Amino acid sequence: MSKDYLFHNRNSPILFSIPHDGDLIPDEIAKNMNDSALQTPDRDFYVSQIFNFAKDFDISLLKTNISRFVIDLNRPPDNYSLYPGQSVTELCPTTMFDESPIYKTEKPDSSEIERRIETYWKPYHQIIKDKLEVIKQQHGFAILIDCHSIKSEVPRFFEGRLTDINIGTNSGKSCGDEIIQSFMSVLEAQSRYSHVLNGRFKGGYITRHYGKPEEKIHAIQIELSQINYLDEKHNRYDYEKAEKLKTVLIRAINSLC
Template sequence: MMEPMFDLIRGDGPLVISMPHCGTALSPGLAERLTPEALTLRDTDWHIPQLYAFAERLGATRLSARFSRCVVDLNRPPDGASLYPGQATTGLCPDTLFDGQPLYKDGQAPDAAEIAERVARYWRPYHDALAAELAQAKARHGFALLYDAHSIRSRVPRLFDGRLPDLNLGTARGTSAAPDLIAAVVATMERATAAEGLTCVADGRFVGGHITRFYGRPADDVHALQMELAQDQYMDEDAPPFAYRPDRAERLQRVLRPLLETLAGWRPDA
C-alpha cells in the first residue's frame, strides 16, 4: 500500500495553510542515489507544522507534505519552468542543493520519464487536495484564503546576498491577493516584528512560488500569500539534527499569531 502523500487537518474557516516543503520521506530507492550531503535533507522547511500548530485554533485547514522536495518540488510548476528567470534557483526535481552542491551521485539524476512519473505520483495528489480544500472553503464562505508556509536558512549566498530578513512575505508583487488584505497583513507584520526586534520585507527576494502565483486569483475570490521564514529564528539551522528551538520559536510565534489572525479575520468588501 502506498504511503500517503500528505497530512490533512481540516478546519471550518476560510484559511487554508499549505506546507509543501516540510516532508522528509524519500521515494523507494532514492536514498541510495543521493550524495551524503543531500541525505541530511538540509533544504527541508523543518518543523513548519509544529511552528504553526496554533493555527488550528483559528479554524484553519492545514495541508502538509510528507515527501521531501528532493523527490519533487511541490512549489514549482509541473512543466519545470523557472520561477525566477536569470536567478539561481532549484527545479521541479532538483539536481542541486540550495548551495549548488550536487544532489545526486554521478549518473543518478532522474531522466524526463522519471520526472514525469514523480509529478504524477507525488506532485499531482498534493495539488488536487489543495485545490479541493480551497474550493470547499470558497463554497462555504464565498472566498478562500491561502497561506503558503515556508522557511529557509538565513544565509544562502548562492540564492541571496547577506542575511535574509526574518519574515519574507510574498504577494506575487501585489497580484495574488486583494490590495486591502495585503495592506492589512503587511501592517500587522511590520508592527509585530518591530515589537519583537525582528525584520521583515514584502516581495523581496521571495515574491511567492508556483502555489501563490497559480492559486492566488483575487478576481475569483481566492487570495494567496507566501511566507518564507529565516530558520535561525526558530531552530538550529546549521547542522543536523536541525533541532527545533522553543525559546526562539515562541518569539517568532508572537509575530506569526497576529499575522494569521489578521489574515483569518479578513473579509472581502460586500
C-alpha cells in the first residue's frame, strides 16, 4: 500500500471512506504554495479519529494522507460542478474556503492536473471500487459511508451555523429507503445534535458515483460540524465532546446491518 493511503481491509459489509483528512503535500507542489495553504486549514480535522471505531466493528476504512489542496478525491475527474449555481472548490483547488489563494504564482495546468489524477485520484477510487465489489460478493450488498467534517461557520458555502450532523444520499438516489430510514431513526431518537437529510450537503462525487441501490450498493455521506468534537479556534481535538458524538454515530451505523 502506498504511503499516500491508509487502508484497513476488514469483513463487514460497510466501507468507510475518508478523503479529506490528509495533510501531506509533496515538495514539488508545496514549493509553489502560500504558507497559509501549507497549514491545510480546510482539512477535515481528526475525522479519521472520530471514525476509528471501524476496527471495533470489523469495518473496512480507507483514508488518504494527501491534502485536498493537492487534489480533491471527492470531486469528479472532469471537474464538473456537483452543486450548480453554488460556490464550490475545484478538483485541484486554487483557493481556500476563505477564498484566499493557495498558490504563489503558477496554478496547476491541465497536464499537471492530469498527473495528479493518475497519481492520487485514480488509485484511491480503484480501492473503493474493488472493495465494494468484494463486499457485495461476500454479503450480497455493500454500504459505503463517506466521512467528512467542516467548520461550523463557512460563509462561502452556507449562512450562519451549520447543522450538527448532515446526511447526504444524493436526494435519495444513492441509498435505499430502508437503510437510510434506519440510520435517520437513530438520529431522530436523540436530542443532543441537530441533523438533516439532503440539506446543504447531499453527497459529493464519491456518494453520487458509487451509490447504486438498484445494484445493492448503497452510499451515504456524513458531514459533521467540527464544533461538536473540536476546539474550533485552535483545531484541537476535544476528547469529551468527541466521545459523545461517536456514541451517536456508532449507534446509527450499527443500525444499518
